[in-house]
Amino acid sequence: MKNSKILWLLGLVLVLSAFLAACGGGDDTDTGTENTDTEGTEGAEGNGGEPDSVQELNLIEGAEIPSMDSSIAEDAVAFNILNNVNEGLFRLNQENIAEPALAESEPEISEDGLTYTFKLRDANWSDGTPITANDFVYAWQRAIDPDTGSPYGPYMMAGTIKNAKEVSEGDMEVSELGITAEDDKTLVVELERPTPYFMSLMAFGTFYPLNEEFVTEQGDDYASNSETILYNGPFTLTNWDGTGLTWTMEKNAEYWDAETVQLETVNVDVVKETSTAVNLYQSGEKDRVGLSGEFAMQYAEDPEVVKELEPTLFYLKFNQERNGEETPLANENIRKAIATGFNKQDLVDVVLANGSLPANYLVPTDFTFNEAGEDFRDINGDMLPFNAEEAKTYWEKGLEEIGETEVTLELLGGDSELAGKMDAYLKEQLETNLEGLTVNLKAVPFGVRLELDEAQDYDIQNSGWGPDFQDPMTFIDLFVTGASHNLMSYSNEEFDNLVEQAKGELAQDAEGRWEAMAQAEKILVEEDAAIAPIYQRGIMSLQKPYVNNIVKHPFGGDYSYKWAYISGKE
């Protein structure tokens, strides 16, 4: 008997020590969709020396490729690869300005800003056939055709390209879409309304050309693996079987700007576990790895850490009407009290700890610039920053106005570990700073949150948005009356008018348009406190010092490897 007791004790000690030992080596981390952007870096890093003779980059991706078909793609991984193996009329350059790519030069724009005429440069597909204007016509028509079932085709084109909405809803033939090939090298695009950011759209995957003959010949097999796709970008995709966790990008000899491309090979493997990714980085097999959660904290001071700011913004949505009844959030002072009632700096420093910035704005910093290169962010500055005193004043005033002394609100948020921590922090802050407020947390999976959002069945929602084109409008028009993202019964005529103006009469007046959008943002965030911005997301990665010039983009594909090179690895 005595023996077996000792045995149990021994076993227990062994098990416990194994546990402790393992905590240092690796842990389970959140690998949600938000961690998919785990490669690439800003040009500033690296040693900037002479390129090595071996130009091979080893990267990690956080998820598989769901589809390489540019009409069907709708996720970060696919758009990132598409950006490197294909190309559109324009491409974002190293400074994130859209510059002519397959277009030979800037297009000719008609006086009313509605007709763009592009001249194509001489360029080939990876099989050597020339790229023609018809390749664009075919691709755009395919993306908008309801039979294709493209999510991003209608989303990107409706309201911008002439007749796109009607075609996508089956009310018009695809041939009525506002794109025509005048000859092999001349492409004419007609718009619904003047679109100042149109060039940046042309860098987006959905607008890439497709070779009609090749795509129809492949039929259902098109883009089912790396052999059944034609490429026209800096690299070609190889070694991808359609469902696997590995693929390679190889330098495309047919690329029109091939002499700029230095990398010969980019090896990519999908690793979903951050601890595994870090181990692969430490063993030297991988050159760059994205950090999340405790790994971000652990490596924050590491000399090989690269921090990047993304133009993705997180904010609280205040629902003013739930189940047909006004919520306390219909009161402006209550909203302002909550918006100013939590410390954002502490949140990003302590809870998030991944290089995120506290946000007192909706349009992200470092995202859009005017022609003089000034950040849109500089116009409005900070709006409704954290101020416990003011929050208290707003709160008391608000309570008086609605005739209550106590308010209970539900905070709807995501179910990831990070979201849970953040929402718990918000609850604690708000309940401390606003007397009489009770916040009930409700953590649900993403799909459920969307359903509750759609049914407008929540009080406060922790929500986020990333841009689809390079213009403040991608954030601002989310909140016009009746917009599909509004879903919180916010409505302000002045705000709606400003957005309308910026999209209409001011569309060709760059300065006036920015002013209008800035004013709209001020109304939304400061005057009405319709939403309460929380933070702008930052990401942290480890990157070997011999990696140079991976360019990070604010929208579309996350990274370009076109200018990247290896220096000093040998």
Next chain:
Amino acid sequence: MARYIGKRLIYMFITLALIATFTFFLMKILPGSPIASADKLSPEQRAVVEARYGLDQPLPVQYFDYMFGLLQGDLGISINQFKGADVTDVILSRMGPSAQIGFQGMLLGTVLGILFGMVAALRQNTWMDYGSTIVAIIGISIPSFVFASMLQYWLGLKLDLFPVALWKDGFMSSVLPSIALAMFPLATAARFIRTEMIEVLGSDYITLAKAKGASGSEIAFKHAFRNALIPLITVLGPMAVSILTGSLVVEQIFAIPGIGEQFVKSIMVSDFSIIMGTTIFFSVFLIVIILVVDILYGVIDPRIRLSGGKS
């Protein structure tokens, strides 16, 4: 025997139809849309995408369409995990690595487990017994993600004996994941065999065998071991299914393109056709293994009669 198997096959078919039906409707109750960018699209735009995959049809129509396809062996196409890919192809391409590490892990685990269990039983209350008990306790207690992470960190990164992760170096890539998977069957087998052997060794017919003058190894293998196998096979069958059909944790930690982690992902992204296809595939596997186990009972222990007739 043939009649018995025939009867079982009919039951299998009914079971499968029931599983398919339940899964289908349970899955449709799950919240969430299979369209990844659902938060960006307007309801009209979403309807267009859903129509492309037949999700706009009334539920009963979708159900009968699916079951009809299933009868013809058509599992449909993936909606968003691998857009447009044939579900059968997805399962086949992901099954290989899972089956390989699963089989190796199972083999290693059971063989070592049986060995440990026998040694422990035959050398009861010696250091060998205690040693194998400790291994069994550890195998049962340590969660596989901890064990897998430790293997990766020490044998992969620090000692550089095996690849840290990834499925690139053939057999070498499969060693660490197989060991990680082997721990549970090893511990289970060791415990079962030890308990059963001790019981069997104490029974009358062993005493008789000893009296007859049978040698020690003859007693151990011919008499004791065979009888100790029955309960082991009962648990090993289902365990084999769960291990061969992939482990989310081990596959994710070693970044292996297996079916386990892919199945979990398909649920998270609401890819209905993949969820259905994989569930049905797993069910077939489980049902077949259960049949095999039942047949094996009869082979190992003639007292168990399968036909259920007069004995």
